[in-house]
Amino acid sequence: MNTSLIICLVIFALTIISFIWGKLTMATTSIIAMLLLVVTGCIDAGTALSGFANTNTIVMATMFVVSAGFSRTQMVHKLSQMVGRVSKGSFTKVLAGYVLIIALLTQFIQSSMACFSIVFPLACAMCDELGFSRSKMIFPIGIVSISTVSTLPLGQNAVTYLTNNGLLESFGYTDYAFKMLDLMIARLPSLIMIILYAIFIAPKFAPEKPVIEISDVAGKSSSSQKSLSNFQEVSGYVIFFGIILLLLTQSFHNIDTWIFTTAGAALMVAFGILRPADAYSAIGLGGMVLLYVGMLALASALTATGAGEMIGNAIVGMLGGTHNGYLIGLVFFLAPFILTQVMMNVAVMNIFNPIAIVTCQTLGCNPIGPLCLVMIGSLSAFMTPMATPTVPMVMGLGGYDQKTLFKMGWLPSILMCIVNVGWVMTAFPAFP
DSSP states (O other), rough: OHHHHHHHHHEEEEEEEOHHHHHOHHHHHHHHHHHHHHHHTSSHHHHHHHHHHOHHHHHHHHHHHHHHHHHSSHHHHHHHHHHHHHHTHHHHHHHHHHHHHHHHHHSSSOOHHHHHHHHHHHHHHHHHHHTOOHHHHHHHHHHHHHHHHTSSSGGGGGGHHHHHHHHHTTTTTTSSSTTTHHHHHHOEEEEEEEHHHHTTTTTHHSSOOOOOOOOTTTTGGGGGHHHHHHHHHHHHHHHHHHHHHHHHTTHHHHHOOHHHHHHHHHHHHHHHHHHSSHHHHHHHHGGHHHHHHHHHHHHHHHHHHHHHHHHHHHGGGGGGOOOHHHHEEEEEEEHHHHHHTTHHHHHHHHHHHHHHHHHHHHHTTTHHHHHHHHHHTTTOSSTTTOOOOOHHHHHHTTTHHHHHHHHHHHHHHHHHHHHHHHHHHHHHSSSS
């Protein structure tokens, strides 16, 4: 075990302890962790600072500005009134509406952050308008945006099965092959379960009041501004819904997301919908951007030093030579699920896909189920802010600290494990 790997694991452990301890803000902790990783040589300065230029970081920051501008328009107020009348003041009905909308969006937009960014301004404004707790609303829609991405074979996901078949061929394991609908069949029960959980159960575990200072989408100073002119009002609608349209049609125009979200943010200020000071305030919303940048550095270090792969191999080593299909499935769901809480999901899949194929090849079992579970586990990162930019947004907007996130996340984690392992290894048995 090399020195860099040990140092990386120690910094990682101290970061988690600081998150739970709560004496420092999570943004402060993540930046300190990033600096320690550079000073100790786990990563170089270029890798550490690349998080500031990461396209997800830019999209996150600029969507905060766009959302802050949109929240100043009258549409949010009018929509809130309409939903209030339709729902007759029912929090569950309002939440169900947003959960279903975001579950639909995630089938067309392959980014949980983009989908969450579309919905959270409306959800936050609705809570403020109708007197609901934001803390009860944000986690349910956040977990749906993360866990349901690309369940149906639409867009890029329609050809994911070909990528998996290519992996199997590269290992010379051609006895089995994915069909186009296999991934949808594997993930559909989980999608239904997480939607029902988000609507009916998740709010019961969420705090009534924010645990940490909640982030204000509109910015505290916006209330002192004069109302928008007709031109500014219409411009706000065009910018916000134009970005949504571009997100929905990205597979056709192939314009990078950060380009049109940055353009939208600039136009919000150029047209006077937001003052420059409010735009700067929105970009720094709750320290979420700094938190994400620091966590990108830590995830890079875990990958570069081999710490992530070491953890993965150790977990899979528990399998031994078992021929119990459900135990095999359990390991290949749990291992990526645990690791994806602290590493980027793509990196986790790249670690475990080869391990799953080689293990199944050695055991002579069907790799379809284990590979499906690797994907499902890797796309279920909602317990820490390290794996996906959506989680820092959820934490800031809902006012959650790390302990609260664990309290809200343990039950859906168990349910996802039971539902996914039970269903997938029954639909695609290891030893047919």
